[in-house]
Amino acid sequence: MKIFISFSLFMVTTIAIISCSTQSTTTSSRTKATDNEKRHSLEAQLDANGGVDAKKETALIQVLTSNILNSITNQRDAHPKAHGCVENVDINISPNLAKEYQQGIFATPNARYKGVVRFSSGSSDPKVHDATPGSQGLALKILLPENLQKLIPDIPGEKYKLPKNYYKSADIIMINAIEEFMVNDVGSYPAFFKAVQMIKPAVGKAIQSGASKEDIAKIPGKIFFKEYISTLKPDLQAPVGRLLQVSGSSKTDNVLAETYNSWVPYAFGPKKAVKYRLTPCIKAQLVPSDAEKRDPNFLANGLQKELSGTGSYCFELQAIFHEPGMPSIEDAALPWELEDGTKPEYKTLAIVSLPKNSFAKNETCEAMSFNPSHALPSMRGIGGIQRARKLIYAATQNKRNGLSEEK
Ligand code: HEM
Numbered sequence: 001m002k003i004f005i006s007f008s009l010f011m012v013t014t015i016a017i018i019s020c021s022t023q024s025t026t027t028s029s030r031t032k033a034t035d036n037e038k039r040h041s042l043e044a045q046l047d048a049n050g051g052v053d054a055k056k057e058t059a060l061i062q063v064l065t066s067n068i069l070n071s072i073t074n075q076r077d078a079h080p081k082a083h084g085c086v087e088n089v090d091i092n093i094s095p096n097l098a099k100e101y102q103q104g105i106f107a108t109p110n111a112r113y114k115g116v117v118r119f120s121s122g123s124s125d126p127k128v129h130d131a132t133p134g135s136q137g138l139a140l141k142i143l144l145p146e147n148l149q150k151l152i153p154d155i156p157g158e159k160y161k162l163p164k165n166y167y168k169s170a171d172i173i174m175i176n177a178i179e180e181f182m183v184n185d186v187g188s189y190p191a192f193f194k195a196v197q198m199i200k201p202a203v204g205k206a207i208q209s210g211a212s213k214e215d216i217a218k219i220p221g222k223i224f225f226k227e228y229i230s231t232l233k234p235d236l237q238a239p240v241g242r243l244l245q246v247s248g249s250s251k252t253d254n255v256l257a258e259t260y261n262s263w264v265p266y267a268f269g270p271k272k273a274v275k276y277r278l279t280p281c282i283k284a285q286l287v288p289s290d291a292e293k294r295d296p297n298f299l300a301n302g303l304q305k306e307l308s309g310t311g312s313y314c315f316e317l318q319a320i321f322h323e324p325g326m327p328s329i330e331d332a333a334l335p336w337e338l339e340d341g342t343k344p345e346y347k348t349l350a351i352v353s354l355p356k357n358s359f360a361k362n363e364t365c366e367a368m369s370f371n372p373s374h375a376l377p378s379m380r381g382i383g384g385i386q387r388a389r390k391l392i393y394a395a396t397q398n399k400r401n402g403l404s405e406e407k
Contacts, residue, residue, distance in 0.1 A: 042322055042329070043271055045382075050330045052185075052384055060186050061388045065395050067193075075366070077396050079120035079137045081128055083255055083300040085365035086307065089115035090353040091142050091317070097349065103269035104379040105142060105170050106349050116141045117354065118365040119255045119303060122175060122247075129296040133249050135177045136299070138260040138278060139370035140317075140352065142170040151376055158394035159403040161367050171374040172276050172317075174260035177250035179277075181263040182243040184236055184333035186384040188228075195228040240333055253293075254302050256313050256354075257283050264332045264385045265322065269378050273329050274319035275336065277346060281314040307359040314353040318346035332385045369397035 045051065068077050095110040102109065121128055122135035144152070149168035160167055183192050225244055229237050252258055259279040268274045286306050288298050295301060306313065320336055323344060327334035337343050372381030373390035381389065398404040 042273055042324070045329050046267060046271070046273065049387075050328075050383060052330060057186055057384055057387065060189070061391055064186070064189060064388060065392050068392060069395055069399055072396055072399055074400050074402075075126060076120075076400065078124065079122060079139075080126040081121040081123065082362045082365060083119040083121065083130075083136070083297075084303040084307075085360045085362050086117040086119070086303075086354050086358045087360040087364060088355055088358045089117050089140070090355065091115050091350050092353070093350045094348055101347065101349060103272070104376045105144070105148070113145075114143045115352070116143070116360075116365065116368065117352075118368070118370065119299070121299075127296070130299040131251070131293055131296075133251050135175050135247050135250055136252050136255055136258060136260075138174045138176070138255070138258075140172045140174070140278070141166065141368065141370055141374070142172070144169055148376065152374065153377060155371065155373050155390055155394045157391070157398065158369070158371075159398050159401075161397075161401040161403060166368055167374060169374045170376065170379065171370045171372060172262060172266070172278075173370050173372055174262050174276065174278060175247075176252065176258040176260050177247045178243050179261045179263070179275075180239070180243055180335055181332035181385060182240050182247065183385070184232070184240070184331045186388050188232065191228040191231040195224045198224045236333055239335070243333065252299065253288055254286050254306070255299050256280060256286075256303065256306055264372075265329045265382050266372065266375065266386075267378055267380050267382050268319065268321070273322040273382060277318050277320070278315040278352060279318060279346075281316055281351065304359050307354060308357055312353055312355045312358075314351050316348045317350040317352050318348050320344060320346050329383050332383060367401060369393060369401075371397075 049057065071077060091113040093106050093109055093111045097106060097109045105111075105113070118137075118139045118141075120137040120139070121130065122137055123132065128134070143165055149165060152168040152170075155167075158167065183189060225241075229241055232240055257280055259277055262276040265273045265275050286302050288302055292298050292301065321344065322329060322336060323338065325339050326336045335343065371390065371393040372386050373393075375381065381387075395404070
């Protein structure tokens with residue numbers, strides 16, 4: 001029996017559901033509480049498996065992978081609906097980047113790379129109406145010159161459907177609406193997926209009985225997530241509840257006007273860790289009319305219109321750096337706040353431009369795999385969640401692209 005269902009379903013938050021948890025604990029007090037438990041040097045955390053029992057973690061990842069593989073067809077298990085694929089993306093490393101930030105792909109100020117962006121809905125329903133509350137994804141693939149491609153390690157088991165340079169790339173995968181993940185580590189997954197699994201029939205039943213979008217949005221997600229939240233450590237319950245609530249009720253009018261966060265960290269050279277975000281250089285102008293918003297694919301329509309119109313669009317690729325006193329990089333749900341409850345400023349590392357007429361056919365991106373472990377070793381995805389994604393995304397892309405033996 002399947003214990004887990006598709007990851008994306010949590011994003012199913014198709015439903016403005018999760019009116020969970022308005023507990024009063026503030027962000028900074030909870031951060032301080034966990035600091036005491038978790039504060040140890042970043043270098044120690046970057047070492048080996050982040051201090052986590054690798055054997056246990058691998059076993060858990062194997063179970064997760066096989067459960068997810070059981071549920072997928074020929075499309076992504078998460079984020080199956082693409083709003084658009086953008087090619088010929090220009091990534092320009094900041095010309096005045098300070099020496100301390102000159103690492104990996106950012107080693108040479110003013111260097112330029114080409115890339116690809118896939119915009120997607122966070123819903124597990126490939127036909128979801130874009131007006132349904134929930135989050136939106138942005139996956140960035142930075143294509144590298146051959147000398148850097150050679151440095152990217154293979155992912156165990158990953159097979160190639162496309163030319164090798166699409167796998168020997170630097171991928172950064174992001175989602176809008178919130179800055180942290182609503183699951184703090186791999187071990188919290190079973191309870192989380194159980195909650196998600198319970199939502200699906202409730203929503204399915206409502207759809208079948210002809211419920212309106214508004215009524216579906218009122219399905220009380222907090223009932224389903226109550227048990228999951230109760231399994232979390234007390235200091236995590238309020239922040240996780242808030243993340244679920246904000247992400248599940250978020251509405252997007254134009255994917256070019258959003259800020260996207262990586263939620264989980266990446267190494268930045270041997271001694272630093274970052275979380276990335278992409279934030280628009282200038283807010284995109286197009287706001288769809290009410291009539292346009294009745295089209296279930298109005299986000300794709302708007303994207304296409306903007307990119308074939310007068311302007312190119314750009315985002316700043318920024319990073320927040322892990323600092324002493326912040327929660328462990330192994331905990332994906334706690335914000336990277338300083339002891340006074342503030343966050344350090346994000347540093348702009350590059351400008352990511354989507355040129356005019358760069359809107360590509362969706363098939364181009366659909367065969368691609370965006371994986372946080374498509375990365376230089378010094379810039380790899382770190383923390384248990386990233387280690388899980390490395391193997392899970394490789395296995396699911398194999399299967400959906402017809403590359404696995406057990407089709
Ligand atoms: C252990 C936790 C996670 C699991 C099990 C999981 C699972 C998956 C799977 C199976 C896919 C489809 C991969 C493919 O077939 O190519 C996917 C895609 C995606 N995931 Fe996750 N995911 C996890 C964590 C995250 C996190 C932390 C983020 C935060 C940014 C995220 C954002 C996305 C996005 C945006 C996509 C679509 C990427 C694309 O356009 O190809 N996931 N996820």
